Amino acid sequence: MDISDMRRDFESDGLDRSALEANPVKQFEVWFEDARKAGILEPNAMSLATTGNDGVPDLRTVLLKYFDNQGFVFFTNYGSRKAAELDQNPNAALLFPWLGLNRQVILQGAVEKVSKSESLKYFASRPRGSQIGAWVSTQSQVITSRGLLEQKVAEIKRKFGDGDVPLPSFWGGYRVIPHRIEFWQGRPSRLHDRFEYLRQGDDWLIQRLQP
Numbered sequence: 687m688d689i690s691d692m693r694r695d696f697e698s699d700g701l702d703r704s705a706l707e708a709n710p711v712k713q714f715e716v717w718f719e720d721a722r723k724a725g726i727l728e729p730n731a732m733s734l735a736t737t738g739n740d741g742v743p744d745l746r747t748v749l750l751k752y753f754d755n756q757g758f759v760f761f762t763n764y765g766s767r768k769a770a771e772l773d774q775n776p777n778a779a780l781l782f783p784w785l786g787l788n789r790q791v792i793l794q795g796a797v798e799k800v801s802k803s804e805s806l807k808y809f810a811s812r813p814r815g816s817q818i819g820a821w822v823s824t825q826s827q828v829i830t831s832r833g834l835l836e837q838k839v840a841e842i843k844r845k846f847g848d849g850d851v852p853l854p855s856f857w858g859g860y861r862v863i864p865h866r867i868e869f870w871q872g873r874p875s876r877l878h879d880r881f882e883y884l885r886q887g888d889d890w891l892i893q894r895l896q897p
Contacts, residue, residue, distance in 0.1 A: 698788045701871035701879035703894065710867040710883035710890055711755050714791060717869065721784045733781040734760070738771035750780075751808060757861040758793065759800060761808060763825035764856045772797050778862055788872030795864035805858035817851035818842050868895070 707713040721729035730750040737743050746768065748760045758780060762768060772778065780793040809817065822838045829835060846852075864885070871879040880895040 736771040757863040766825035790870040800859035
């Protein structure tokens with residue numbers, strides 16, 4: 687199927703160096719709030735790219751749960767494919783595709799596990815069904831039927847009854863500590879505005895990139 691004629695021009699007011707915050711995390715917060723106010727579906731959904739020892743890139747969508755100057759945090763099963771790859775190569779890239787605003791944000795950085803207390807605090811805030819789901823799934827492993835998964839759900843529900851669901855030892859958070867963040871604003875004729883922040887010690891270098 688040839689879809690080469692699918693195209694649209696990106697109409698926007700553009701992005702000026704003078705409009706950027708000195709801190710990229712603050713700039714991200716500004717754009718995140720814009721995405722939320724604009725009604726972008728799941729503005730915290732981000733593509734997470736990892737690479738293991740085999741050098742083959744892997745990609746999936748996960749949800750950002752919080753961010754600050756320390757980094758950008760998501761949660762997952764520590765036995766998953768992404769976790770195995772992060773054990774082998776603790777570096778990742780994130781992409782926020784806010785195309786309804788003709789915007790993208792791209793981050794690259796080192797990855798570390800968050801503390802157990804951070805994981806516990808977030809896990810306790812999850813809906814009970816999601817807590818049970820964390821116990822049920824041996825994430826990324828082969829399963830022969832949906833029925834087996836539902837059987838495991840019933841078993842976990844019986845196990846914990848009406849009591850609190852504890853944090854699984856194999857589940858928790860990762861923090862991506864960016865060394866590079868790019869803000870991409872679509873413009874007509876593919877002459878987009880792109881600015882990257884590069885970490886330099888405690889400071890950030892900001893520079894415009896060609897589209």
